[in-house]
Amino acid sequence: MTSLTETERAALDQAAGAPMLAAVERWAAVNSGTGNLAGLRTVAGMLADAFSALPGDVRLVDPDPVEAVDPDGSIRTVERGAHLHLRVRPDAPVQLLLTGHMDTVFAADHPFQTLRWLDDGVLNGPGTADMKGGLAVILAALSAVETSPLASRIGYDVMINSDEETGSHASAGLIAELAAGKTAALTYEPALPDGTLAGARPGSGNFSVTIHGRPAHAGRNPEEGRNALVAAADLALRLNALKSLELKVNPARIDGGGPNNVVPDQAILRVNMRPSTPAAKAAAEATLRDTIANIERDHDVHCHLHGGFNRPPKPLDPAATRLFELVRECGSALGLSIGWNATGGVCDGNNIAACGVPVVDTMGPRGGAIHSSDEFLIVDSLAERAQLSALTIMKIAERGTV
Structure with a gap:
């Protein structure tokens, strides 16, 4: 892949021009720690409004029951927030799954609650990289794809869960249901600051x-x-x-x-x-x-x-490797150098891969220091990664496979 068509360029311009930073600032201003049910309801409503700009039906899905063992040995049920699901063109010949999460690791009483600029183009704030920035990239990429003539060839489910940071116990069933039969999946955990993606993951x-x-x-x-x-x-x-x-x-x-x-x-x-x-x-x-x-x-x-x-463990099988290579080719067409390394972390990409679906699970913007008060988002990478996703989706639509 060495050049872009005029229709691809038009869609990519659309992706880059989306108001992603404004969306990140709005969403990150609301605390949505996994246990903050009120905050999660607020963010879920904001996301439902935003993603309703895409064709298809947006719904909020009740969480599955979750149990925990208290220090005294008793078993209690843990409440979790609702998950967002958008379905577009379920009868299209190519079907994708895009996933993200609305929860953060920062509880309602955590001192890390506000946004501030560290340097030009570097935004510090709870969930800016992990992963409200990723949610903005999903919306921008799909909005751009919808302007392409290839849109009719591709259908997709978007799942944004409320409990990824605690293991997705309340959403694992929904993930498996939506992953079934998909051609490929993209998950929007942040890439490393240099753009490196996570490859194989342990269970x-x-x-x-x-x-x-x-x-x-x-x-x-x-x-x-x-x-x-x-x-x-x-x-x-x-x-x-x-x-x-x-x-x-x-x-x-x-x-x-x-x-x-x-x-x-x-x-x-x-x-x-x-x-x-x-x-x-x-x-x-x-x-x-x-x-x-x-x-x-x-x-x-x-x-x-x-x-x-x-x-479950997520090794890089041949299908997943082909998807990574397609992302690398798309990056090259955009002037980006895309590489990947094995990591010790886990995410919803593990669950998707266990369903036999190839997945790249760090399609979000570049950022770092996640799960700490030093978390940061490299703002320029919002447009960069929205274009990368949009081009990857259009190429899958064109090929009919990865």
């Missing part, structure tokens, strides 16, 4: 292991007790020893214990596991259960496992 699972022991007096009859805290610590050490090139393990927290003169009868170990391949994921699941069974035997305790691998 990720979060687990809570509740350990039930037996209380006893720490001085009079400790031998009659079964120390759940010690069992949890032993489990943490055994799981930590499973680390390898194909599996990262992070025992993160133990809840439990009580007065110094009582053998603790309950503890909860929280652990994250990140397998790099599907085979490593299967092995980790089996080893986790075997290790828990050994703890039960060796400490004479009972364990309950809660959680699972909510993000």
Whole structure:
């Protein structure tokens, strides 16, 4: 791909001229931390209004139920916000899925709430890069595609969920439903500051292991007790020893214990596991259960496992590689150098890839320091990445495949 047609140039000019910065500033001014249901409702309404400019039907989808284990061992239902879904031309011969998220990691009471300019063209603010900037890119790219003669050949679903930052437990079912049968998918996590994309990703699972022991007096009859805290610590050490090139393990927290003169009868170990391949994921699941069974035997305790691998590993298979190469070709036509590297992070791209759909999941603007008060958006990259997406979508429409 060495040159652009006149119709492509017209659509790309449309993409670059969209008022993306103004949209980012409006959306980022509203706190939409995953647990801030009021803020999420406000942002969802703003997004529904914005995306209604595209043809098709916009709807808000109720979240799936989510459970969590509290420090006392009880199971509670966690409320999540509604997800936005737009469907356009479901009968077109080529079907795409574009995804983003409206939530951020910054709670309603987090001190990071305002926008400020760091340098010319660099905007600091909560969610500017991750990923309200990405949402603006989606809208600008699709609005530009709609002006192209190729628009009639392509249909798409846009899904913007409310809980990506906590693992998409309330939206995983919707993602799988919308991914089914798609030619390809684009997800709008931010690219690195130099424009590098995320390639292969590991999977990720979060687990809570509740350990039930037996209380006893720490001085009079400790031998009659079964120390759940010690069992949890032993489990943490055994799981930590499973680390390898194909599996990262992070025992993160133990809840439990009580007065110094009582053998603790309950503890909860929280652990994250990140397998790099599907085979490593299967092995980790089996080893986790075997290790828990050994703890039960060796400490004479009972364990309950809660959680699972909510993000499957995302290797770069041949179809995904072809999609990355198409994005690189489109970048070259725009004067952009596009590369990609494996990363240790996870996102909704993991879930989409697990459905057998090729996906590039860092199609958003360039930015950095995400999940911190130093988060920044490189503003010039909004137009750059909107053009990259628009051209990629038009090329898929033209080819009928990746």
